[in-house]
Amino acid sequence: MFPEYDVIVVGAGHAGCEAAAAAANLGSKVLLITMNMQTIAQMSCNPAMGGIAKGQIVREIDAMGGYSGIVTDQSMIQFRMLNRSKGPAMWSPRAQSDRMLFAGKWREMLEQTPNVDFYQDMVNGLLIKGGRVSGVISGLGHEIKSKAVVLTNGTFLNGVIHIGERQLGGGRMAEKAATGITEQLVSLGFESQRLKTGTPPRIDGRSLDYSKMEEQKGDEQITGFSFLNVPRIKPEQQRSCWMTYTNEQVHDILKTGFEKSPMFQGRIKGTGPRYCPSIEDKINRFAERDRHQLFVEPEGFSTVEIYVNGFSSSLPEQVQYQALKLVPGFENCKMFRPGYAIEYDFFPPTQLQFSLETKQVQNLFFAGQINGTTGYEEAACQGLMAGINAHQKVKELEPLVLKRSEAYIGVLIDDLINKGTDEPYRMFTSRAEFRTLLRQDNADVRLTPLSYKLGLASQERMDRVEGKITGVKKATDLLSMLSVEPGEINEFLGSVQSAPLVNKQKILQLLLRPNISLTDMQVSVARIKLALEEFDTETLEQVEIVTKYDTYIEKERELVAKMSTLEDLIIPDNFNYTKLVSLSNEARQKFTKIRPRTLGQASRISGVNPSDVQILMVFMGR
Known part of the structure; x- marks a missing residue:
């Protein structure tokens, strides 16, 4: 019934979809197995993509030739560039998505991707022979052979849903949990732990009074x-989000449910996300606050369903409902479904290599929440890398590993492999030490050439990148030669509280001043607008960023060069750390467990001191 595949991807969430697309577009024959063909690329929680640091990841996925950015653009109902008031290293795109359209577009793109087959069934076992995976065993008893397997099980591994005192087996509401895989992997020597996440109630938008909320437009x-030049909605077609707040009366109602809370009564053992706590956790941990922010987010163009961002809860349904009715604008709300918490298995990611292949079993790859991450974006980028490297492995090619200095994706995977996680991992700009280099606007320049060389990014992408680089250089050269006279620019400079010119000055030099932008100068000075009319907005934005932040960018490049010395020092695979008695016990144990590839990686392992790295460096030198 089934041919032998190059790669089998288990699970069709964000990680699984990107993994299947990447491996297939590189030329592997792929089977994507999911328990429900109707929930491919389901947005299980909030109907949005991007945000702080997450937006950079989506742009990196797109630059590499992944699908998440294209699908998001085709299904967005609102777009915002966050942190515009800060420097460009902090700018982060975020889109509110039409939940059903997002999933539909993903499925459509996958179905149009050659080399991808689909099958609906549970996978409850792996075929393993001689320490190498050779396929999967499905719930219907099929043994499906493959050269590599990518597990992207999300929250489905032994998932348990909690609503007050009620417990339901499931990986998502109304969808059953996946069993068998954890038990098999543990029997092979893998370490497994539990994590928790949650989701808020969904509300009938027709029952809300938006006049009592603050509007948030795109x-x-x-x-x-x-x-790429993807069709997007026009600004005037965007749907607004809204903002409201809890209050002390809401908190008092929620507290009445604490005695039945699965979190407070110890029924939930897994650790929840630090940066996205449940509403009951917020009012317990931050008792001094008399209100918490709630974002009221529409789920699409053609539905009245509303997502209450900030009100994640596992309290009894009646308590959630009574508390919500005391939130301004929610007095007459009707609930579609309650919020709930979900506990699931994950495998500490220190058990992986940088390619996301497991150390214990060859050709077996993990991606997404199975590695302890949270968020669609974090899952999708792991899926992309796991799909790429599964293809590379079966074709006997070198794995693709992104450095911390090359991508947020590299930061995420490096953090997971070296430090592990005991709580759901979420990406922030603060995790990237080279964030001036890793901006959302230059992800294509950073990553498309790498992906194009690999064979994933298309010729169209590469042509656009080369055109962008050429355009930026041409515009920069022009502005470095073009001068303005005091008489034609001083009125504009006065309007932005900038000192007037006494002599004529090059425009590129003027750009170094704060509060001066090319866009504003074009509006105010006709000659500048005429000179730059051949360049698009993206090109001129690049010129401005590179000009203003040139000193900072150069400093980060110098730092990368210094740190690359450690990255280039390879540690032999069979290195015996036990003979280095001068190492601390913790460093010896961590090195033996994680088996770092380079001194750079060794230096980033949690619990390792600089002196331990120096000892290792000296011994390797001998």
Whole structure:
């Protein structure tokens, strides 16, 4: 019934979809197995993509030739570039998505991707022979052979849903949990732990009074995520989100449910996400606060369903409902379904290599929440890398490993492998030490050439990147030669509280001043507008960023060069750390367990001191 595949991807969430697309587009024959063909690329929680640091990841996925950015652009109902008031290293795109359209577009793109087959069934076992995976065993008893397997099980591994005192087996509401895989992997020597996540109630938008909330409109200019020319909605077509707040009365009602809370009564053993706590956790941990922010987010163009961002809860349904009715604007709310918590198995990611292949079993790859991460974006980028490297492995090619200095994706995977996680891992800009280099606007310049060389990024992508680089250089050269006279620019400079010119000055030099932008100068000075009319907005934005932040960018490049010395020092695979008696016990144990590839990686392992790295360096030198 089934041919032998190059790669089998288990699970069709964000990680599984990207993994299947990447491996197939590189030329592997792929089977994507999911328990429900109707929930491919389901947005299980909030109907949004991007955000702080997450937006950078989506742009990196797109630059590499992944699908998340394209699908998001095609299904967005609102777009915002966050942190515009800060430097460009902090700018992060975020889109509110039409939940059903998002999943539909993903499935459509996968179905149009050659080399991808689909099958609906549970996978409850792996075929393993001689320490190497050779396929999967399905719930219906099929043994499906493959050369590599990518597990992207999300929250489904032995998933348990909690609503008050009620417990339901499931990986998502109304969907059964996946069993068998954890037990098999543990029997092979893998370490497994439990994590928890949650979701808020969904509300009938027709029952809300928006006049009591603050409106949040989208941007007047929609940049989007994809570097390709993808059709997007017009700014005036965007749907608004809204903002409201809890209050002390809401908190008092919620407290009445604490005695039945699965979290407070110890029924939930897994650790929840630190940066996205449940509403009951917020009012317990931050008792001094008399209100908490709630974002009221529409789930699409053609539905009245509303997502209450910030009100995640596992309290009894009646308590959730009574508390919500005391939130301004929610007095007459009707609930579609309650919020709930879900506990699931994950495998500490220190058990993986940088390619996301497991150390214990060859050709077996993990991606997404199975590695302890949270968020669609974090899952999708792991899926992309696991799909790429599964293909590389079966074709006997070198794995693709992104460095911390090359991508947020590299930061995420490096953090997981070296430090592990005991709580759901979420990406932030603060995790990246080279974030001036890793901006959302230059992800294509950083990553598309790498992906194109690999064979994933298309010729169209590469042509656009080369055109962008050429355009930026041409515009920069022009502005370095073009001068303005005091008489034609001083009125503009006065309007932005900048000192007037006494002599004529090059425009590129003027750009170094704070509060001066090319866009504003073009509006105010006709000659500048005429000189730059051949360049698009993206090119001019690049010129401005590189000019203003040139000193900072150069400093980070110098730091990368210094740190690359450690990254280039390879540690032999069979290195015996036990003979280094001068190492601390913790370092010896961590090195033996994680088996770092380089001194750079060794230096980033949690619990390892600089002196331990120096000892290792000296011994390797001998």
